[in-house]
Amino acid sequence: MRTTLTLDEDVAAKARRGAARLGKPFKSVINSALRIGLDEVLKPPAAKPYRVKPIQMGLKKGYNYDNIGELLEQIEGPYYK
Numbered sequence: 001m002r003t004t005l006t007l008d009e010d011v012a013a014k015a016r017r018g019a020a021r022l023g024k025p026f027k028s029v030i031n032s033a034l035r036i037g038l039d040e041v042l043k044p045p046a047a048k049p050y051r052v053k054p055i056q057m058g059l060k061k062g063y064n065y066d067n068i069g070e071l072l073e074q075i076e077g078p079y080y081k
Contacts (some may be wrong), residue, residue: 007015019029038076 001068015029015033019026022029059065063074
């Protein structure tokens with residue numbers, strides 16, 4: 001495929017030097033570099049493991065956690081419904 005690509009001066013100079021040193025065409029050096037670079041750029045970053053530090057919540061005095069209706073009435077008053 002033919003396309004127009006504008007390279008920064010330092011990138012173009014480095015590619016020309018590399019092509020001359022390797023004895024390969026400029027186009028070949030650019031294609032090789034793009035293959036390597038695109039694989040690296042498009043690779044998703046490694047996900048860090050998600051860690052949770054548990055803390056002891058404890059039970060508040062005076063609340064009964066076994067009966068939700070009673071608990072809501074204690075917290076929100078008799079008109080919680």
